[in-house]
Amino acid sequence: MNKIFWPVLFALTLSACGTTGGTQATVEDRTGGSTTAATTATPAGGTESTGVSGAGVTGTALAGDASADPRKNPASPLSKRSVFFDFDSFVVKDEYRPMLEAHAGYLLSKRDARVILQGNADERGSREYNLALGQKRAEAVRKALAVLGVSDAQMEAISFGEEKPRNEADTEAAYAENRRTDVVYGDE
Amino acid sequence: MLRAVLLFPLLCLALLSASFSARAAMEIQVIGGAANKIAVAMVPFQAAPGQPVPALDEIAGNDLDRSGQFRRVDVSGTPPPRAPAQVNYSIWRSKGADALVIGQVTTLPGGRYEVRFYLLDVIKQAQLAGYSYTISASQWRATAHQIADIIYEKLTGTRGAFSSRIAYVQKQGKRYELRVADADGQNPRTVMRSGESVISPRFSPDGARIAYVSFEDKKPVVYVQSLQNGSRRKVAAFKGSNSAPAWAPDGRRLAVVLTRDDASQIYLINADGSGLTRLTRGGNLDTEPVFAPDGQTIYFTSDRGGSAQIYRVAASGGDPRRVTFSGSYNVSPAISPDGRYLAYISREEGRFSVVLHELASGQTRVLTDTARDESPSFAPNGQAVLYATVQGGRGILGTASLDGKTRARLSESGVDAREPAWGP
Numbered sequence: 303m304n305k306i307f308w309p310v311l312f313a314l315t316l317s318a319c320g321t322t323g324g325t326q327a328t329v330e331d332r333t334g335g336s337t338t339a340a341t342t343a344t345p346a347g348g349t350e351s352t353g354v355s356g357a358g359v360t361g362t363a364l365a366g367d368a369s370a371d372p373r374k375n376p377a378s379p380l381s382k383r384s385v386f387f388d389f390d391s392f393v394v395k396d397e398y399r400p401m402l403e404a405h406a407g408y409l410l411s412k413r414d415a416r417v418i419l420q421g422n423a424d425e426r427g428s429r430e431y432n433l434a435l436g437q438k439r440a441e442a443v444r445k446a447l448a449v450l451g452v453s454d455a456q457m458e459a460i461s462f463g464e465e466k467p468r469n470e471a472d473t474e475a476a477y478a479e480n481r482r483t484d485v486v487y488g489d490e
Numbered sequence: 491m492l493r494a495v496l497l498f499p500l501l502c503l504a505l506l507s508a509s510f511s512a513r514a515a516m517e518i519q520v521i522g523g524a525a526n527k528i529a530v531a532m533v534p535f536q537a538a539p540g541q542p543v544p545a546l547d548e549i550a551g552n553d554l555d556r557s558g559q560f561r562r563v564d565v566s567g568t569p570p571p572r573a574p575a576q577v578n579y580s581i582w583r584s585k586g587a588d589a590l591v592i593g594q595v596t597t598l599p600g601g602r603y604e605v606r607f608y609l610l611d612v613i614k615q616a617q618l619a620g621y622s623y624t625i626s627a628s629q630w631r632a633t634a635h636q637i638a639d640i641i642y643e644k645l646t647g648t649r650g651a652f653s654s655r656i657a658y659v660q661k662q663g664k665r666y667e668l669r670v671a672d673a674d675g676q677n678p679r680t681v682m683r684s685g686e687s688v689i690s691p692r693f694s695p696d697g698a699r700i701a702y703v704s705f706e707d708k709k710p711v712v713y714v715q716s717l718q719n720g721s722r723r724k725v726a727a728f729k730g731s732n733s734a735p736a737w738a739p740d741g742r743r744l745a746v747v748l749t750r751d752d753a754s755q756i757y758l759i760n761a762d763g764s765g766l767t768r769l770t771r772g773g774n775l776d777t778e779p780v781f782a783p784d785g786q787t788i789y790f791t792s793d794r795g796g797s798a799q800i801y802r803v804a805a806s807g808g809d810p811r812r813v814t815f816s817g818s819y820n821v822s823p824a825i826s827p828d829g830r831y832l833a834y835i836s837r838e839e840g841r842f843s844v845v846l847h848e849l850a851s852g853q854t855r856v857l858t859d860t861a862r863d864e865s866p867s868f869a870p871n872g873q874a875v876l877y878a879t880v881q882g883g884r885g886i887l888g889t890a891s892l893d894g895k896t897r898a899r900l901s902e903s904g905v906d907a908r909e910p911a912w913g914p
Contacts, residue, residue: 418709427842428821428835428864429689429909430734431791431798433703433710434747434754434777437731441753459749460709461731465687 372408373487379404385443387481392438394446402443405485406450413456416488419443421461422468424477433463436483443483527561528588528645530554531612533570535593535605543595546605549634550591553652553674554641556889557873558896563587574608574617582612589618589645591637602626607637609644618644631677651871655913657691657700658878658887661906668702670717673869673912675887675900681717690734693913694741699761700913701725701735701744712746714761725763736779736788737761738805745769745779745788756790758805769807780823781805789813789823789832800834814847816854822865826872831892833857833866833875844877846892857890858897867912876912 373380382401385394394402409415421440423432440459447457469476532547532554554560563585571577572594582590593607602624609619619640623633632653639650652673660667660678666688671678682688686705693700694714701714710733715722726732730749737744742761747754756769756779770776774794781788782802789802792810797818803810814820819837826833832847841861847854862880869876874889881899885906890897900907 427819427837428778428791430747430778431775431821433689433731433733434775437749437754438775441749458709458729459731461749462687462705463689463710465689465705 373490380408383485385439385483385485386478387439387442387483389477389481392442394442398446402446403450406447406452409447409452409456413453415456417447417452417457418486418488419447419457419459420484420486421459422466422480422482422484423461423464424480425464425467425472426477429463429465433461433465436461436463439481439483443485527559529561529563529586530589530591530641530645531563531565531582531585531587532591533565533568533593535595535607536570536572537595538597541595541597544630544634546593546595546607546630546634546637547591549631549674549676550638550641550652553635553638553650556674556896556898557642558891558893559642559646573606574610574620577610579610579612579615587612589641591641593637598624605633609641631672635672635674648873649871651869651873651912654870655693655697656876656887656900656910657693657913658907658910659688659691661885661908668700670700670913681720682715682722689909691909691911692735692737693911694737694761695739695914696741697914699741701737703733703735712744714744723763725761726757726759734777734779736781738781739783739785745781745790747777747779756788756803769805770803770810778822780825782825783827783829789825791821791823800832813849820845824867824875826868827870828872831868831872833868835863835866844875844890846875846894855894857892857894858888860888865909865911867910869912870914876910878908878910 372378375381379401385398387393405417409417419440421436421438423436437459440461444457444459448454464480467480469479532551535543535546537543551562555562568581571592577590577592590610590612591607592610593605596604598604605623605625607621608617610616611618621640625633635652638652642648642650642652654673655670656673656675657668657670660669664685666684666686667680668682668688668691669678669680681700684704684706689703691700691702698718699714699716701712703710704713707727710731711724712726712732712735713722714725725735725744726746726748728748728750731754732746732748734747735744743758744761746757746759748757751768753773754775754777755771756776757766758769759766769788772794774792776790776792778791779788780790786805787802788805789800791798792801795812798821799812800814800820800823801810801812813832814834817836817838820834822835824833825831830849832849834845834847835842836845842863843860844857844863844866845854846857857875858877858879860879860881864878866875866877874891876887876889878885878887880886885908887900887907887910888897889900
């Protein structure tokens, strides 16, 4: 427990201070123990499911083989994480149905799993308005999962607006890439 | 374990709230100007030989230039007077000056200085103002801005806003800094830095605190930070997104946008995070609230009519009324301190411009000629609008006079400045 806890706390500290270096750190744990510890160490007032990704340290997988987690298996629809939207649209297109059904199935089978739906917008226009547009895209995916039976307690829809573009180019193709919702699990 | 958990908010505070001194300075460019300008001769302030004389006349003169209401008279080749008794008015009249500014600096013991300045009416040959300041070496710029405020008020009848401050976010690589600077963009101080984005800074009405949205918690959360000691608290960190803080004129409440119950909706909350009440309903997108100066009305952006438009609603609740009708994208409302004007961003043919909208008549005027304008806010005296735009691929800050004829650029080389807000 202690061995796991300290790197997690360190990662959280960096993460909470916003000193992110851009390295994706995934502290994996399949015992369930350290996830609880990490959650209680989150600063008061924050969301309970912020997770530990994005910290400026490189994490080490603690046990197991990545392919054992179906969410990491490229052959599984669970490995698909992004829902893209048309310009000025908030409709989840039919092509994402198999992907969302797979995530709903996973969440229904693992009631302690949490998912964060991160909406995004392209960079044109007001940052606050774009934050609200990204939220609409996150909510659209949240509602689609709710229709498939996922409990509200397992989901949080948030928005990054135009603040975290996947593609920073000033082109129509880049804008299309940034109009999306990402499905991110709380333990990732 | 308990000790470690308690420690790390403190560590964050130390990392985030430290103050860092300015490295590069901003520059000013006046692009246009009004037709009837007051001609002012600003004489360099005089001092004994070998004594330091910072360019007080230049700093104050740049302030006046940015307003667009003054024309500066060439003062070269004229013996500089130190006091009103030494002024030969006929010389200044022949140069076309309406007003003359003279002054002197005396070094005092203990690293202090006395600055004396006089504002003289050249036509009436009379003194309009005379002041003496005893200052330390760190107060040169503040003194110059105060002198500009006095000149502005005596010559235009409207109080100056050159001693006010602005806030903005500077992005350098992956680093974000929330900065507070003088109204001319100079003397910037970093009040918060982060590896994640920061948006929507807003000064409290008394200027002692600043609210902003930080993404450091991997989602948008509204913070309020003291500008006196750097301490801060999360005011809105509910499930979902928390954004768009706007201070009530009494400084006790904020309007914020939350998604905890529904889509983005406007709520009111006390500045300590207590007393949450919901203001708008209906599941449309409502955001960017701003209080009218009387505190009774809130203007905001909504898509409830099918496109992004500005609406108003009573701060006590009720049915919103639409304010903007032309075009399909009018966002980011700001209201003038006298409540007469709205400034907002309007999209026309793919260009985002600052528009001034007189509420009583509904008349509008485009204030800018750039294409990527964002985040307008009024000067505390209502005479100019501060905004962000993009030039040469980077974010810059600019001011525009209400007649749209004078635009000044406050820009620093090599960085991205965005999300400006004009404070008291």
